[in-house]
Amino acid sequence: MLDFPKWKSWSMWLAVALCMLLALPNALSPSQLALIPTGLPKSQLPLGLDLRGGSHLMLEATPQDVEKAKLEALEDTVRGELRNAEGGAIASADLSLKAGRLSFTVTDATRVDQAITILNKATAPLGVGAAREVEISRGSLPGQVVVTPTAAGISAAVDGAMAQAVEVIRKRIDELGTREPTIVRQGKTRIVVQVPGLQDPQALKALLGKTAKLEFKLVDTTADQDEVLQGRAPPGSQILPAQEGGQVVVKRRAIITGDQLIDSQVSTDQNGAPSVSFRFDSTGGRRFAQATTENVGKPFAIILDGMVISAPNINEPILGGSGEISGSYTVATANELAILLRSGKLPVELKVVEERTVGPDLGADSIRAGIIASTVAVLAVAGLMIMTYGRFGVYSVFALGINVIMILGIMSAAGFTLTLPGIAGMVLTIGAAVDANVLINERIREEQRKGKGVVACVETGFREASRTIWDANSLNIIVAVIMFLFGSGPIKGFAVVLSIGIATSVFTAVTIVRWMAARWLTSARPAALNI
Numbered sequence: 001m002l003d004f005p006k007w008k009s010w011s012m013w014l015a016v017a018l019c020m021l022l023a024l025p026n027a028l029s030p031s032q033l034a035l036i037p038t039g040l041p042k043s044q045l046p047l048g049l050d051l052r053g054g055s056h057l058m059l060e061a062t063p064q065d066v067e068k069a070k071l072e073a074l075e076d077t078v079r080g081e082l083r084n085a086e087g088g089a090i091a092s093a094d095l096s097l098k099a100g101r102l103s104f105t106v107t108d109a110t111r112v113d114q115a116i117t118i119l120n121k122a123t124a125p126l127g128v129g130a131a132r133e134v135e136i137s138r139g140s141l142p143g144q145v146v147v148t149p150t151a152a153g154i155s156a157a158v159d160g161a162m163a164q165a166v167e168v169i170r171k172r173i174d175e176l177g178t179r180e181p182t183i184v185r186q187g188k189t190r191i192v193v194q195v196p197g198l199q200d201p202q203a204l205k206a207l208l209g210k211t212a213k214l215e216f217k218l219v220d221t222t223a224d225q226d227e228v229l230q231g232r233a234p235p236g237s238q239i240l241p242a243q244e245g246g247q248v249v250v251k252r253r254a255i256i257t258g259d260q261l262i263d264s265q266v267s268t269d270q271n272g273a274p275s276v277s278f279r280f281d282s283t284g285g286r287r288f289a290q291a292t293t294e295n296v297g298k299p300f301a302i303i304l305d306g307m308v309i310s311a312p313n314i315n316e317p318i319l320g321g322s323g324e325i326s327g328s329y330t331v332a333t334a335n336e337l338a339i340l341l342r343s344g345k346l347p348v349e350l351k352v353v354e355e356r357t358v359g360p361d362l363g364a365d366s367i368r369a370g371i372i373a374s375t376v377a378v379l380a381v382a383g384l385m386i387m388t389y390g391r392f393g394v395y396s397v398f399a400l401g402i403n404v405i406m407i408l409g410i411m412s413a414a415g416f417t418l419t420l421p422g423i424a425g426m427v428l429t430i431g432a433a434v435d436a437n438v439l440i441n442e443r444i445r446e447e448q449r450k451g452k453g454v455v456a457c458v459e460t461g462f463r464e465a466s467r468t469i470w471d472a473n474s475l476n477i478i479v480a481v482i483m484f485l486f487g488s489g490p491i492k493g494f495a496v497v498l499s500i501g502i503a504t505s506v507f508t509a510v511t512i513v514r515w516m517a518a519r520w521l522t523s524a525r526p527a528a529l530n531i
Contacts, residue, residue, distance in 0.1 A: 004515055012511055016402055019409030026408055045412045048419035048493060049182070049194040049358055051366050055201035057193045058186070058354035059208060061165065063158050065348045070149055070157045071097050074123075074134065075253070078102065078147065081122045082115060090115050094144075094235060102147040109143050116145060123147075133157075158188065161347040166191060171343035172207050182417065191350065196417075201357055211305050211349050212340035214258030214278075216291070219299040219311055223249040240301070242308040243327060250301045250308070255291040260284025264341035266334045267324065274334040275326040278341060285321025293317040304337075370423035377430045378404075385434055389441045392531050395516045396437040399508035403433050406504040407497065416500075419493035429501030436473075436509035440465040444531055454529045455521055462514050469510060476502050 025033055025044050036042050049056055075097065082090040090111050095104040106112045116136050123134045133153025139146045149157070166183055173181045173195060182194040195204060220237040228249055233239045238252050260280045267277040280288055292300075292314045301311040302325060309327055329337070381400065385393035407426060411418065444461030452460065480502065483495035520526075 004518055009515065012515060016406065016512075019406040022409035022413045023405050026412060041413070043412050043415070045408060046415065046417045047196060047367075048417045048422070049196050050420040050490075051370075051418065051423075052196040053358045054194065054196040055198045055204055056354070056356040056358065057201060057204060057208065057352055059169075059191045059193065059350040060353045061158070061162060061189045061191075061348040061350055063154065063189060066158045066161045067100055067149060067154055068097070069161070069347065070153070071100070071102050071147075074102050074147055074149075077122060078104065078119060079253070081118050085111075085114065085118055087114075090118075096235070100149070103139055104145055105139075105141065106143045106145060112138065112143055112145065119145070119147065162189065162191065164347045165350065168344050168346050169193060169208055172339060173204075175339045175343060190353070201355060205352055205355070207336065207339065208350065209352065210340055211346045212258070212337075212343070213303075213305055213345040214261070214341060215254040215303040216256045216288070217250040217252075217254050217301050217303060218295060219301050220249040220251055221299065240303060240306060240308050242311070248301055248308045248311055250303070255295075255300070256280075256284060256287050258341060258345055260287070261341055261344075264338045266331065266338050269324060269326040273326065274329045274331050275324050276329070276334050276337050276341065277322065277324050279322040282321070288321060288323075289317060289319045292319075366420050366423075370420065370427075373427050374404075374423070374430065377427050381430060381434055385437070389437075389531050391520070392437070392441050392444075392513075392517070395513045396434055396441075396509070398516070399437070399512045400430065400433055402512060403501070403504050403508045404430070406508070407500050410500050410504070411497070416496050417493065418497075419490060421490040421494035422497040425494045425497030426501060429498065429505060432476075433501065433505035433509065436465070436469045436506060437513060439468055440509070440513070441531055444529070448529060448531070454526055457529060458517055458521060462510070462517075466510055469506060473502050473506050 022041050022043075025036070025042050028036075033042055033044075075095065078092075078095070082092055091107040092104045092115075093107055095102070106115050116138070119136045123132070123136070125132055131152035132150055133156060135148045135150055137146050137148070138144065162185055166185060169191065170181070170183050173183070173193070181196075182192070184192050186192050193204070193208065198204060220234060223234050223237060227233075228239060228247060231239065233249055236252055237249050239247050239249055242248050260283055261278055262281045262284075264276055264278040267275050269275040279285075296314050296316060299311050299313050301308045303309065304325075309325060325337070378400065382397040385396045387393070389396065404426070407429065416422075440461050443465040444457050447457040447460045477499060480495045480499040484492055484499065487495060
């Protein structure tokens with residue numbers, strides 16, 4: 001038990017040296033970090049919102065918006081399936097989206113059952129035993145077919161939309177060049193966004209509060225203006241506000257959307273004013289070229305988040321797969337729009353329901369309080385261990401210092417964010433780290449009372465206490481993992497530090513302290529043990 005081969009000793013101290021090297025950048029200033037040669041660790045421990053200061057937003061989605069988006073997607077599915085039906089296209093009329101369902105009328109009454117069969121097949125669940133996401137049924141009117149999303153379908157749509165929203169938000173914040181944002185889902189329809197170091201949340205709110213849904217739709221030039229003024233659009237069309245004032249009637253179905261965009265950049269229009277240039281992928285470019293070729297001479301609307309930005313005429317086919325959005329933009333607003341288009345549209349509108357800003361002074365106070373608490377904890381534990389166990393107490397204190405350095409090194413290398421609850425977890429780890437040494441030392445004392453020799457007491461003490469140490473800390477690790485998996489925000493930060501601290505404390509107490517005890521017994525060969 002006290003025999004340490006050279007390879008084991010070298011491996012142990014190499015691991016300690018590596019952790020020290022990883023933790024070292026945390027003690028250096030930015031100017032000192034710049035002097036570190038390339039290839040050596042330079043990563044500092046990221047500080048959370050409560051330590052560094054920054055902005056906190058809670059965003060909430062409305063499930064009704066997701067349901068509406070699902071119905072709009074179903075509209076494309078219905079049109080496509082009816083158009084490609086076996087035996088020729090199935091003609092339909094009066095397609096509408098109302099009361100949370102999609103309805104249309106099959107003009108040929110003999111093909112109603114065929115239409116229902118086709119749509120049931122097209123919307124069948126993919127997984128074995130999975131619940132249907134939509135129900136297809138006959139309506140109350142002759143030839144009418146009704147498509148209604150089920151509760152399971154709406155739930156799946158909400159879950160998918162929120163997962164996609166998290167990724168879009170992450171891309172938008174990354175475009176700002178902000179380090180270490182925390183973006184997590186909270187509940188079914190909420191997302192918490194924390195951006196350390198950002199003191200003005202207005203730019204963040206402006207960036208995240210826009211859906212960035214870009215659409216190109218044909219203008220409905222046949223609409224009766226008197227009907228439009230009364231808020232009534234022809235079937236298959238809709239009324240949208242225009243950026244320059246007034247209203248524009250457009251076809252409900254988009255000829256192309258921003259989903260096919262691959263790039264957008266700030267540029268200048270022919271008058272030298274800021275604008276946004278965009279480029280489609282190959283598929284989008286072909287669709288855009290086809291749509292403009294088939295509709296030469298007709299106006300089409302460029303729509304962003306339900307607002308008509310412009311509605312120019314298609315004078316000739318646009319074959320290059322690129323275009324330009326111009327308007328009353330400044331360089332800043334044009335850059336914001338370019339970022340929104342590059343990062344993709346949000347699948348659902350998000351509203352800010354909670355906003356909080358933490359100043360850097362408050363974060364500095366938290367760090368100062370954490371350092372004081374950690375220092376007091378280390379000194380108190382060190383004094384008690386040395387007074388109680390003498391030489392073996394000194395070994396425990398030395399191992400405790402290595403334990404703290406290893407925690408910092410591992411967290412820096414892994415990129416974990418240190419939060420105020422994380423500091424609390426570190427303080428708790430300091431107290432819990434010596435538990436293992438207390439068990440070992442008390443077991444050694446017990447063996448002494450039995451009259452055993454010095455080496456036998458130490459060897460038995462480490463061997464017997466190690467079993468209890470492994471059992472107890474295994475349970476602690478399980479609890480910490482559960483906290484990490486099911487907790488959020490501060491709970492996760494606490495669980496991360498606690499998990500790492502448990503692992504390193506077992507390593508330092510069982511391995512490093514045992515190595516020091518073995519070296520002392522081998523070199524000094526004491527006749528008695530004072531512990």
